[in-house]
Amino acid sequence: MDYQNYVQMLKAMADPNRLKIIDLLSCGSLCACDILQHFDFSQPTLSHHMKVLQNAGIVFTVKDGKWQHYSLQKRFVQEFKQNTDQLLAADEHCLCQRSDCEKDVAN
Amino acid sequence: MDYQNYVQMLKAMADPNRLKIIDLLSCGSLCACDILQHFDFSQPTLSHHMKVLQNAGIVFTVKDGKWQHYSLQKRFVQEFKQNTDQLLAADEHCLCQRSDCEKDVAN
């Protein structure tokens, strides 16, 4: 399993404000000024959070005149669920390499 | 949606070493010394990581003589998947409260 990308997604999600942004975007595209209205922090702080989300591959942006429209990356939604299922699956191949490993015995 | 608990899980998972620990435990119970063999960091560092995972409700521990056996909380596995699905679901009720919200229109 490729932890690197998954960890980057998890890090980007592991902030209550960014999690709320993802929740907001899960219902469709929004521009920065619309998102900002739901928070108490400053505009540069939002700009910072959006960059973190972009770098993690969670959102993408389309420029439209003065506005930046942010949307969730469908690839992120898919990959995050997939990685989560793989991590927490009970029948995944075990890393522990012990002869008495419960998981390997189960396979 | 209760972000608080979900964020705590995400924060605990958002570290490559702790993610690997979760992966290791997904195949069954392990004691600290077994887990430690898979890493380069020191024993106190592992102890710290295990505490973070416990505080997030991700692992629980059973003492057996000198050993501490760590296991994944089944409740965590269930709740994390559930929260993830809820967050990323396309048909979840929207927070944006805009009259032209794509999600609300879809409902």
Add this chain to the structure above:
DNA sequence: CCATTACATAGACGATCATCTATGTATAGT
């Protein structure tokens, strides 16, 4: 052209984090 709006960037600051060494505390074996 000038003011306004919608953002991004730079730099600073306090808080949190991952890691370490040193040390403490049980438990087990001899």
Add this chain to the structure above:
DNA sequence: ACTATACATAGATGATCGTCTATGTAATGG
């Protein structure tokens, strides 16, 4: 009793993080 093993705790340190103010930039409207 003594030693070794398995783990936890304390405290320090450097790095990262979330936020801020100040400023820059690009687009729009009169």
